[in-house]
Amino acid sequence: MTGAESGPVEDRRDSWEGPVPVPTGANSEFWAATLEGELVHQHCEECGTAQLYPRAVCTDCGAVDPPFEASSGxxxxxxxxxxxxxxxPGFGDRTPYVVAAVDLEEGPRLLALVDCDPDRVEIGMALEVTFWQVSDEAALPVFVPQ
Known part of the structure; x- marks a missing residue:
């Protein structure tokens, strides 16, 4: 990881009522980076595949423990x-809300909340990451329009 920030972190621990990620195994480094405002993905040194969410093996070639690198967000x-x-649970007061498959510049695609007016979202819309800290161990990557 480069240590470069890719988005701000907003503390929502007192108000968040939705699901809370539990960092374990292969995803621990990912969730630690979110607390620092950094979105990371795995980049396989064997075959060059970029993947997100974290896994213990490369989804393309099966290499063990692909290393993490910073994403631009x-x-x-x-x-x-x-x-x-x-x-x-915890999303009742958010409806309607947007969930999108977001293609990152580096290649991986991830599902994430998009914090914007649902009438404004469209395919191809440019987004950037921000983070909502929901526990002492994790911050959710949430995207906003650029």
Missing amino acids: VGEVYTYTVCHVPGE
Whole structure:
């Protein structure tokens, strides 16, 4: 990891009622980076595959423990849905909200909340990452329009 920040961290520990990630094994380094405002992904040294979310092996070649590198935190909406019915406890007061598949500049795609007016989101929309700290161990990557 480079140590370069890719987005601000907003402390939401007192108000967050949604699911809270539990860092374990291969994803511990990912969640530690989120607390520092850094979005990281794994980049396999064997085959060059970039992957996110973290796994113990490369999803392409099976190499063990692909190393992490910093992401710019910039991407675009590949596809999205507007949720009118809360999918998880703690999301009832957020409806409607946007969940998008975000293509990062570095290649990986991840599902994430997009914090914007649901009427404004569109495929190809440029996004940048920000973080909502929801526990002492993790901050959720949340995207906002650029």
